[in-house]
Amino acid sequence: DIQMTQSPSTLSASVGDRVTITCRASQSISSWLAWYQQKPGKAPKLLIYKASSLESGVPSRFSGSGSGTEFTLTISSLQPDDFATYYCQQYNSFGGFTFGPGTKVDIK
């Protein structure tokens, strides 16, 4: 199975900050990577798919990049609604759809 890692595990930031989260795959997944946002007590929400495509309705301050084994999610200017936990997910493998361990973005 493909393993996913994320860094950092926790990130403290202020409103207006530029935030970057990194996700790495244990083997190449081409661009078959998604990013989700999850708030406490809620289901995850799809933000980015195919590594860099913005899901409909998601603010343009969110962007994704990367391919192969290294990917990043960037929030260009952090807003109060963005404090949440972010997960990457690979969906390359027909057998598995592994999630990263998550990155919690909290208020500095």
Next chain:
Amino acid sequence: QVQLVQSGAEVKKPGASVKVSCKASGYTFTGYYMHWVRQAPGQGLEWMGWINPNSGGTNYAQKFQGRVTMTRDTSISTAYMELSRLRSDDTAVYYCARVAEVVVVTSPFDYWGQGTLVTVSS
């Protein structure tokens, strides 16, 4: 609008089984693969497997093979996930999630159910 509505919370004893339902509406149920994902308290997301609602074909994560069964009833647009031989570490919120692309299994998840808390306790 697309909706996935799951069954209510369950409390089970160790060794028992639980069956969670996920009723879909607002789209053609048989056109989109359905996945199941769980999240233990304070932990991350764990993929469990998928079902093709059209054919009934399934694929389970190795960790759950032998204990999980995913089925569907197309007449009522509902998917089911049954987990057997429950242990305390199966305590989690269980989500159903639909893929974004029609007839494609390799696709991210664009709609999620509200989650079902399953508590395993003696």
